[in-house]
Amino acid sequence: MEYLQGQDRQQLALYTTCLDEMVPEENSVRFIDRFVGALDLEELGFAALPAQGRPPYDPADLLKLYIYG
Structure with a gap:
């Protein structure tokens, strides 16, 4: 199943630094x-x-948002 994917955090965009470099190493997001x-989400x-229709969001991404929020 294909899920909607955001941009790669290592990809350089409009700015000269990538998104991954903007988040400190000790941040809880990491x-x-x-x-x-590390979780087996299917299990x-x-x-x-x-x-069918529009691809859904990746359940792993939604779980990350739920835990962070």
């Missing part, structure tokens, strides 16, 4: 990113949706 990345019940 911990949340690593924590959710936790995040089922893949059928491929």
Whole structure:
């Protein structure tokens, strides 16, 4: 299943620094990113949706937002 993907954090955009470099190493966002990345979301019940219509957001991204918020 294809999910909507944002821009790569390593990609240079309008500015000369990438988004990943703007976040300090000790920021809690980095911990949340690593924590959710280590989870097996399918085992936790995040089922893949059928491929029809607009692609859904990645459940991992939504979980990161939920934990951070």
